[in-house]
Amino acid sequence: MLNAQEAEALILELVCPLHRERDGETVDLGVARDRILAATVASQLDFPHWDNSAMDGYAVRYADVQDCPVVLEIVEEIPAGVQPEKSLQSGQAARIFTGSVMPNGADTIVIQENTQRDRDRVTILQSPQFQEFVRQRASFYNAGNPLLSPGIAIGAPEMAILAAAQCTQLEVYRRPRVAILSTGDELVTPDSPLQPGQIVDSNQYALSTFVAQNGALPLPLGIVRDRAEQLKQTIAQAIISADIVLSTGGVSVGEYDLVDRILGELGGELHIRSVAVKPGKPLTVATFPHQKHPCLYFGIPGNPVSALVSCWRFVQPALKKLSGLSNYQPQWIIARSRDELRGAVKRETYLWGQLTFLEGKPEFALARGSKSSGNLIDLAQTTALARVPLGEKFIPTGEEVRVMLI
Ligand SMILES: Nc1nc2c(c(=O)[nH]1)N[C@H]1C(S)=C(S)[C@@H](COP(=O)(O)OP(=O)(O)OC[C@H]3O[C@@H](n4cnc5c(N)ncnc54)[C@H](O)[C@@H]3O)O[C@H]1N2
Ligand code: MOO
């Protein structure tokens, strides 16, 4: 059985990331939110586009204002958005505002607070620094240089940059397609009255949401009975239509756990059968070498907590890498545990809860209730998984713990 680090490394190795030529598409800026850039973006504009003032005040020639107070003649007023008409001569100043274009001849801004105005004259009360409050053309960015790199997700700052750079069409990766199927004779949809022994297929909802939250397209294939033929048909369809397939249930050792056998029959190469983690020990990872289109199959345990923990711990980095994101590694931080954390000793144990901050220092608060992998009730508002390493019985309250952000 692999340990978690080995499994993570192997899974990431198996991922075939989307490729610009094959998987790139062009989208309008307005709908580019959360998409991942597939190509370097550059702008033909310098930033700032021209020398401009960072403050409301007066544009002056530094040589004129080294000995203050000094009186200058105001020859022009330059509101933002207007091209100055005059070139400043010695002894002259221009009234200027934040963002207004610097007039020729001026090299320095004196803020309004350090002046006294008298009609078309201004007294400079305090000598500024040379070039103070001037935002020089191209001092933030030179036209033609790389502006944004491929592999980054487009959030609010990137949207602002792209809009300012007038990049109205962008090359992004298509969204990965992730097929989701739930296996189990006991499963029904949430709207069905429950017969004895039945439970709702909550995994379909959990996994679809997880997939969508990671920027991919969920392809929900519904519930599949524990019948080899039906399962084989659905899985065969899933692996030709998706980049990743997530099935839940049927990966343990019972007679109805058919997934691994079927993957074998479909030509799958099984790279992982189980991982020494709790929850989430039965985890099947397969690829299909005979297939032209690469597909990574995750046979995830059926228990609802195990299913989500497996997704967070192993599917998420793989999905991010496949999406084209350059930053796909899981994020771990050290936090102080507010609770005692019990480990399974023979398996690296993940305990779900919340990351909070006390006086700026990270703390992990364990979810209440039973830590059974069948108990989804206390999963709500989970933001982090705390790790009790292999071989450790527990981490005492107040001690440091490694926590994975989800
Ligand atoms: N003899 C052994 N039994 C089990 C072992 C083992 O090592 N030896 N491993 C246990 C562990 S750990 C886990 S985790 C589970 C994994 O089981 P499967 O992946 O085969 O899943 P199922 O048997 O189909 O179901 C397990 C459990 O989860 C419920 N379930 C299934 N699908 C859903 C769904 N879509 N939504 C909500 N709940 C679901 C199902 O009803 C079962 O209660 O195996 C242990 N057994
Ligand atoms: O590995 Mo299972 O997910 O512990 O219950």
Ligand SMILES: [Mg+2]
């Ligand atoms: Mg089972």
